[in-house]
Amino acid sequence: MSFLPIADAAFYKLSDIRPEYLTRRGIRLLLLDIDNTLSPYGTEEPTDEIKAWVSDMKNAGIKLFFVSNNHGERPSIFSEKLDIPYIKSAGKPSRRGALAAMERCACSKNETALVGDQSYTDVLCAKRCGITAILVRPIDLKSPHFAVRYFFELPFRIAAKEKHGRCKR
Ligand SMILES: [Mg+2]
Structure with missing residues (x-):
């Protein structure tokens, strides 16, 4: 098992x-990052596109579960608005939150994927758990902080095993 933060698949959004x-x-269980994956920082209202996507997933029998490093109220706010259970302060790349979510959903490693926008937290967490790692492009790349981090993650983004749609890096 590789502990390099190289995603199994990369999507644009x-x-x-x-x-x-x-x-x-x-895959029956999709663990979801919130900040800059589901919603940009500073917004607490899911878009209509996200609401429709959540509905499509649920209708297809995919369980969704937030595993967020956020310590604040955002996980509970999005949990309530989208009716998705959550674990906050997950400490990714720690395996703790992801393993707890899998246990609560009674899903095995082979049945679970984790999607997030960061290589060193989300992808690495998935790799350490032995589950499918899916990377998306961060929603907000305007702030210098996110842009610099994205730049340093680029080699791992480029190395993603599958690239879908507009996601060329
Ligand atoms: Mg994030």
Whole structure:
């Protein structure tokens, strides 16, 4: 097992991941990062696109579960608005939150994927757990902090095993 933060698949944005992509691979549980994956920082209202995507996933029988490093109220706010259970302060790349979510959903490693926008937290967490790692492009790249981090993650983004849609890096 590799502990390099190289994703199994890269998508441009969360809603580009379609339920059929996951079901074809036997994935029944999708662990979700929130900040800059589901919603940019500073926004607490899911977009209509995200609401439709969540609905599509649920209708296809994919369980969703937030595993967020956020210590504040955002995980509970999005949990309530989208009816998705959550674990906050997960400490990714620690395995703790992801393993707890898998246990609560009674899903095995082979049935679980984690999607997030950061190589060193989200992808590395998935690799350490032995589950499928899916990387998306951060929603907000305007702030210098996010842009610099994205730049340093580029080699790992480019190395992602599968690239889908507009996600060329
Ligand atoms: Mg994030």
